[in-house]
Amino acid sequence: MVQDSWQELIEEICRTCGAECCRHAHPPISPGRRSILLANGCPDTSFEYAGYSRLKCTPEGLCVMCMDGRCAIHDHKPETCVSGPFTFDMKDNMIEVYLKQEQICPLVRYLHQNPAIYHEQMRTAVVHIRRLFYELPPDELKVVLAIPEPKTDLVAVLPMIGDGA
Numbered sequence: 222m223v224q225d226s227w228q229e230l231i232e233e234i235c236r237t238c239g240a241e242c243c244r245h246a247h248p249p250i251s252p253g254r255r256s257i258l259l260a261n262g263c264p265d266t267s268f269e270y271a272g273y274s275r276l277k278c279t280p281e282g283l284c285v286m287c288m289d290g291r292c293a294i295h296d297h298k299p300e301t302c303v304s305g306p307f308t309f310d311m312k313d314n315m316i317e318v319y320l321k322q323e324q325i326c327p328l329v330r331y332l333h334q335n336p337a338i339y340h341e342q343m344r345t346a347v348v349h350i351r352r353l354f355y356e357l358p359p360d361e362l363k364v365v366l367a368i369p370e371p372k373t374d375l376v377a378v379l380p381m382i383g384d385g386a
Contacts, residue, residue: 234327236290242306242326243287247275248299249365251356261297272364273357300353304346306332308370314381316350318343319373347379354381 250258250268259265267285269277276299277285286293292302301308306326310317323329332339354362 230331231328234331235292238327240283240287240290242302243284243292245278245282246284246302247271247278248284248301249353249357249361250274250276250299251353252358253356254297254299257297258294261294263294263297273361300349303349307343307346307350307376308373309350310370311354311366316347316354316379316381317375318347318350318377318379319370320376321370322372322374325372343377347377351381 251274255268255274258267263286267276268274279285279287284292286298292298306321306328308319308321310319320332321329332342357365
């Protein structure tokens, strides 16, 4: 099954890359996602507020949910984490979807090699990005959108509504 083998590949790549996407990562946490994480055992002390609600990082710079190079909340992780290696911005009420470059995330090479998997991951990313746009308080979304995302390439511009992928 393609989905199962893709998930296995993701896990293997993530296990060997050193959790680069978890370094200095402060994924935004919507009120709904926070409730989900708390209900699934994530301690309240894992969150902080710095213009937006987010997960903390350890003194070494890793997301507090990164344990032994793996995400401890994988089944409930934040929308931006589920969306990876796609990221986003908003201009003129349109969602700009960006793909991180391969030097940032080794999964990108595999996405480029398999159009079906690329399309499925992009569809998943768009669903979660839109959810984040609607669930984050507007003042927090503004702060999140101001965070620079270097080494990315614009891959789509989509309306705020509809599935768009």
